[in-house]
Amino acid sequence: MQRIAVIGAGVIGLSVAHELAASGRDVTVLADLDPLETTSAIAGAVWFPYAAEGSPAVDAMLASTLRRFTAIAGERPEAGIDLRSGTIVERTPYPDRSWAAHLSSSDAIELPASALPAGATGMRITVPLATMSLYLPWLRQQCEALGVRFEHRAVDDVDALADDFDVAVVAAGARGGSLLGDDASVVPVRGQVVRVENPGISEFVIDDDNPAGLTYVLPRRDCVVLGGTYEEGATSLEPDPATEAAILERCAALVPAVAGQRILSRAVGLRPGRARxxxxxxxxxxxxxxxxxxxxxxxxxxxxxxxxxxxxxLEGRRDAADGRSTTT
Incomplete structure (x- = not known):
């Protein structure tokens, strides 16, 4: 049996480990951060393709993930995945709605102008949204139940794993390119969020093209996540007070109910930006x-x-060939 190392314990690493272990493979996750310490724990975590390429392969991955999360939401409530409705605000003349083709007609509805900011178009959609403080630990537990081992270990040299493993999957997020040493195209993209008490809202709002800056309000089971930023090349993990104040102002303008709510926590993560x-x-x-x-x-x-x-x-299946469209 092949011995497989998955490098990274964020949502990608854990999902890969689960998928491979579920097919009977010997899997070990190597990571110097626990799942709740990764960028995945800071993510907005709503099913919506943000800053991702458009390609047939990515379309297939969107559909697969939507199907899997919808099943988890229906069958495993303890996982922290909920199907939530919300508004996507569009501010460009020809917004890309290709992703909406994966939703049923009842889960993607055109909104009237009266329900949107002046001059905007938009849709009301129903999609999976994760409470990551629940989902990541749950996913790790599912991996462990399948026999996945976890080692708290920093990996600096992938080739050095050859004595102990036959395969290494690099799911190290923003560090992936530098870890392999052959890919300088990965750019860290700083994202800052504020978590506040939920005043009783259940629907999300995403306004990517807000002229004042990226804005989203995402109600989870334990808080409301307010964001955000998209700062290419910025690497500071310290929350910036001025940025936080601007986030709070934008979100309150979009969803007045969140104004003045008690701040529970604040966080910064580095997204793994790459053209493809x-x-x-x-x-x-x-x-x-x-x-x-x-x-x-x-x-x-x-x-x-x-x-x-x-x-x-890993299996050499024909459907893996489609992945070539997502690589450089």
Whole structure:
């Protein structure tokens, strides 16, 4: 049996580990951060393709992930996945709605101008939204139940794993390119959020093109996540007070009910920005290496589809060939 190391314990690493272990493979997750310490724990975590490429392969991954999360929401309420309705605000003349083709007609409805900010168009959609403080620990537990081992270990040299493993899957997020040493195209994209008490709202609002800055209000089971920022190349993990004040102002203008709510916590994460996803074999290594990173702001949204793609690559299945469209 192949010994597989998955490097990274965020939503991509855990999903890949689960998928491979579910098919009977010997899997160990190597990570120097616990799942709740990763960028995935900070993510907005709503099924919506943000800062991700458009391609047939990504469309297939969107559909797979939507299907898997919908099933989890219906069958495993303790996982922290809920189907929530909300508004997507559009401020461009020709918004990309290709992702909406994966939703039923009742889950993607055109909104009238009266329900939107002046001059905007938009849709009311129903999609999975994760409370990551519940979902990530649950997913780790599911992995452990399948026999996945976890080692708290920093990996700086993938080739050095060759003595103990036959395959390494690099799901290290923003660090993926530097870890492999052959990909300088990964750009950290700083995202800052504020978590506040929920005043009783149940619907989300996402306003990516807000002229004042990226704005979203995402109600979870334990809080409301207010965001955000999209700062390419910025690497500070310290929350900036001025940025926080601007986030609170934008979100209150969009959803007045969140104004003045008690702040529970604040956080910053670095998204793995890349023009195209990298899900492919990496040649010339001391063991077989598969790259699985570059998801931008769509890690949760593409997580199960990524896991299925990695499994297909390992098995040499024909459907893995579609992944070539997502690599450089």
């Amino acid at each position: 996803l990298r899900i492919e074999d990496v040649p010339g290594r001391a063991l077989r290496v598969i790259a699985a990173y570059g998801h931008g702001g769509s890690g949760m949204t593409l997580s199960w589809g990524t896991a299925e793609r990695v499994a297909a690559l």
